[in-house]
Amino acid sequence: MKRIYMDHSATTPVDPLVVDSMLPYFTEKFGNASSLHSFGQEASEALSTARQQLAESIGAKTDEIIFTSGGTESDNLAIRGVLEKKNSGKGKDQHIITSLIEHPAVLSTCSFLESIGYDVTYVPVDSEGILDMDEFENSIQDNTSIISIMHANNEIGTIQPIREISKIAKENDIYLHTDAVQTFGKIPVNVDDLGVDMLAISSHKIHGPKGAGALYVREGTDLEPFIFGGGHEQGLRPGTENIPGIVGLGKAASLAKERLGNDPEHMLKLRDSLISKIFDSIEDVQLNGHSEKRLPNNVNLSFKYAEGESLQMLLDVKGIAVSTASACSSKSKKESHVLTSIGVDTDYIHGTIRISLGKDNTMEEIDYVAQSLKESVDKLREMSAISKC
Amino acid sequence: MKRIYMDHSATTPVDPLVVDSMLPYFTEKFGNASSLHSFGQEASEALSTARQQLAESIGAKTDEIIFTSGGTESDNLAIRGVLEKKNSGKGKDQHIITSLIEHPAVLSTCSFLESIGYDVTYVPVDSEGILDMDEFENSIQDNTSIISIMHANNEIGTIQPIREISKIAKENDIYLHTDAVQTFGKIPVNVDDLGVDMLAISSHKIHGPKGAGALYVREGTDLEPFIFGGGHEQGLRPGTENIPGIVGLGKAASLAKERLGNDPEHMLKLRDSLISKIFDSIEDVQLNGHSEKRLPNNVNLSFKYAEGESLQMLLDVKGIAVSTASACSSKSKKESHVLTSIGVDTDYIHGTIRISLGKDNTMEEIDYVAQSLKESVDKLREMSAISKC
Amino acid sequence: MYSRKVIEEFTNPKNVGVIEDADGVGETGSTVDGDIITIYIKVNDDVLEDVKFKTFGCVVAISTSTMVTQLAKGKTIDEALKLTNKDVIDALGGLPEDKTRCSGFALVALHKAIEDYRGKTAD
Amino acid sequence: MYSRKVIEEFTNPKNVGVIEDADGVGETGSTVDGDIITIYIKVNDDVLEDVKFKTFGCVVAISTSTMVTQLAKGKTIDEALKLTNKDVIDALGGLPEDKTRCSGFALVALHKAIEDYRGKTAD
């Protein structure tokens, strides 16, 4: 069976060009970048090149790139790095502003910080997922140290007005971090245009390898590491550098930048075609998120009378990979905090799936997926005890 | 020029079999292990297999393996995980015991913990690098929460009596963590024989890929995560799992276990031959570390009148990669804390190099290295203003 | 994650539907939970001659629903009441550990349907 | 990390050795630091006719030593005193940033040797 992958927000296949770029660093140029000898120098040159590629792709300086193990670690480093920095003089009397719909990498970090004494405000969003700017501005305190607002949401694809947020952050002299894990490669990501002090990237979301990520840290931003060891990555990220992973990330970043003129447009066309096909053929369905300020590859749908996991599984049986927002667990059905925050109706919330497109998806696939989705929804509704309530 | 790599304690080339095992997970089986669909299931099966391979190789249960990004992160997780665990009731009134010659991953973590209020004892070692057992036992306090003693030292190769240390830890009901980054694959590492509660492993030191590592956590050991995000790895290590890296680590671990009967013996033969050739041909040289309780692949030598970095560089020019213990930095020559702790003479301390063998080194290479080393030491002594002092 | 058997039963569920003149109907779950299972029984001479279900819910909800109807159909009421959660899980070739709680819902619906039938016939 | 030129100079240093009847000798560093540079000069008619060094130390110590001797040799004392750290670094095709402090040691040794010479001739 031919399989169709439409879960690119979860992870992406590594680009063959990226794999090729990585291969020499496993068996031939395998040195430790800290070593002075020729093997080490090969590694450290590769590291520099990757740093340059990544820096260029987001309009940063090479010194402003800290390589990490992934998006989660980058988010942790940004927020905790600022708060835990020594000589801040403020200790735990510091305040963090974030949103209700951040990724767990940010939310769990914030709730950990809350548990040890920091003060956190979770700013709400409107029904399309856009940050409530009034509440945001009102939440600023004298002791606010950092604002962390994601560039675009991983579930519903809503893009936040980071530039506006940045203006307010700057007026108040507060560091701004943005989680750009879902935007990089899909919409332009330039650190100066966005006006951010920190920005998180994850390699495996941009056709790079898993196990690599980066944090952009604007020159002059004072950070402490939160993992301790050798002095790698300007003292901010110890541990022997994952050279093949970082090389792959560098290559993936420069490819993503190059393709920004084509890939997103292609995905957008597929996205809009899929949405209209679904709305034409299926009743009682809604699109979650924003109609325009939306990632070009994100389709988040809620169906009445058809449960998300079951829908996802029926599609999987047909060879189609999408994701479901609501996950069953032993205690109770966990509802997505994002869907709850934008106020999705109970009738709809359990019937949610996310379809996230990639550059290699085709219009033919879109047709098949739309058709399969209709069949699957019909089948589940047929089976459902509440479809006629 | 044929190059000879003898810096295997810094990092190792990835075994071609390991690379082969990883390749499918970049482009074909590229799913996110958290996804329910078929792509995700392939990834999560690969994760299970790797977990089983690693568990078997150290005599652990699969549930006791937490995958991380490397040895540094594993050490951080072990120590901070125990201390920061909730409901410990003890807060920061907790005591840590470690040694003076640990890797920076442990030492820097401990000094960070000291800086935020924890109490740390750094137990000294004797002139061969063996932990002072009396001082160790005396350092135990009522509030000691964790003991972290490395299995073998990365610079001088001295192997610690972990089993004895474990007995004392158990009598006092204190968790014992060991950093086995340098021992795994070189001497038997079995968590029950060693009697440890936690044990750190790094993939790139055992012919696996960089960017992967593991922490063994004995069932019943209460840990908190120190990176926050999704609930991966039993809630102890969030972030999308580095599947190719973990697959490579699993494969490398099972190969290392398989080859334990042959490789170490081979390295031991080379090691002893190299040492005797050097002592036969060069004067004013000393072997640092223990004569018997020593990693089979470690040769740590100090030469009078020949500076380490220069020696290393002359060897590099001849195509030989070894490492130097003392690194130049802008402020002052940093002396290795390990060499200082075992009391290496000032006349010798700056002239230290580490030669760490690998399974693929040959007796022919040993001859060439011994010969080159003699030439290089002679050349530097010739040049040295203090050689006749 | 799900066994082959679960996926098979889930994809091709038996006994889907409503029994219009059911002798008993049992329901578990709620829209808020996101799982609603309704089981219909037709009883003849103390034997469950027909058992059908309608389910809104996840893979576990649907596959246990169809399995419960299959296991119960043809059994006497007493036999049907002896069915355990374990029987259902075993017939499905196992369920992920964190789903075992949910796996009981369909059986509860069956029990409720039988109660409903007994309530009616006791009148 | 080190430039090709540094490695070249380090591997094939010129002017290694002691000038037995030196007119001036200058030394910097200590065994504790792990870098000792000694520079010997032979002066003729205010010109540094010969300059030699003996150095125990790292790559920077050795390569700057040989470079300083090469730059100084044949210069008048006044010219030699005008040599800057930057001249040495440039002649070596650059040095890693965190080594720039150390790069001055050899020059200091040369200055000390000149002082030594002047001290002697002032006598």
Ligand SMILES: Cc1ncc(COP(=O)(O)O)c(C=O)c1O
């Ligand atoms: C918005 C967002 N932030 C952070 C992450 C975490 O990235 P990683 O899986 O590389 O740790 C993800 C992906 O899971 C994400 O979508």
Ligand SMILES: Cc1ncc(COP(=O)(O)O)c(C=O)c1O
């Ligand atoms: C003893 C020891 N512990 C920890 C580490 C850190 O491992 P990694 O480089 O994988 O973070 C190393 C290697 O650098 C080591 O030798």
Ligand code: FES
């Ligand atoms: S959440 Fe699906 S049956 Fe429990």
Ligand code: FES
């Ligand atoms: S440490 Fe080598 S010259 Fe300074």
